[in-house]
C-alpha cells in the first residue's frame with residue numbers, strides 16, 4: 001500500500017485536522033514539512049495553500065476533500081456519519097470552520113500575535129480589538145453546542161477534528177484563553193480531546 005503523505009508546515013490548523021483523522025483511523029501518515037507556496041505544494045495545488053495530500057498516484061488539495069478521501073480510502077472507524085441529518089450537521093461545522101471560524105480566530109486574531117505587522121513586533125492591538133467580540137461570539141456558540149459531549153451529539157466525528165486545532169490555538173492567547181476558561185462546556189470538551197492520542201501525536205511545535 002502506498003504511503004499517505006500530508007505536505008504542510010506542522011503549525012497548520014487545517015493540516016492537523018486531517019492528520020488527526022488519519023491517526024484516529026490508525027492510518028500511518030507522513031508529514032512532509034513543506035511550506036505554503038513551496039514548489040512541492042504548488043505542484044499539487046496552484047493555489048499554494050497547505051495541506052496537500054499524496055497517496056500513490058492520488059493528489060488532492062483542500063482539507064475537506066483530503067478528509068473525505070482518507071475516510072473513504074482506508075479501513076478503520078468511521079468519522080463521517082451516514083444518516084443524512086447527522087452527516088449534514090458534520091458538514092455544517094466543517095464548512096462553518098473553513099469559511100468563518102478559521103478566518104476570525106486564526107487569520108485575524110491569532111495572526112495579530114503571530115504575524116503582527118507592527119513596527120516593534122508587538123501584538124497588533126487594533127486587529128485584536130477589532131475581532132475579539134466576534135471571537136467571543138463564536139467560542140460561546142461552540143460552548144453552547146458541545147453540552148451533549150461533542151459538536152454533533154455524543155459521537156466524536158470529523159466535525160470535532162475540523163475545529164479542534166483552531167480551538168487549541170485559542171487557549172494559547174490571553175483574551176481567547178480567558179473566554180475559553182469561562183466556557184465550562186467548551187473547557188471540558190477541549191480537555192477530553194486533548195487526552196486523545198491523535199491530539200498528542202499531531203501537536204504543533206510550541207512556537208506557532
Ligand SMILES: N[C@@H](CCC(=O)N[C@@H](CS)C(=O)NCC(=O)O)C(=O)O
Nearest residue numbers: 012013014036049050051062063064
Ligand atoms: N481552503 C484551504 C485553506 C487552507 C489554508 O488556509 N492553509 C493555510 C495554512 S493553515 C495556508 O496555506 N496559508 C497560506 C496562504 O493562504 O497563502 C483548505 O481548506 O485546505
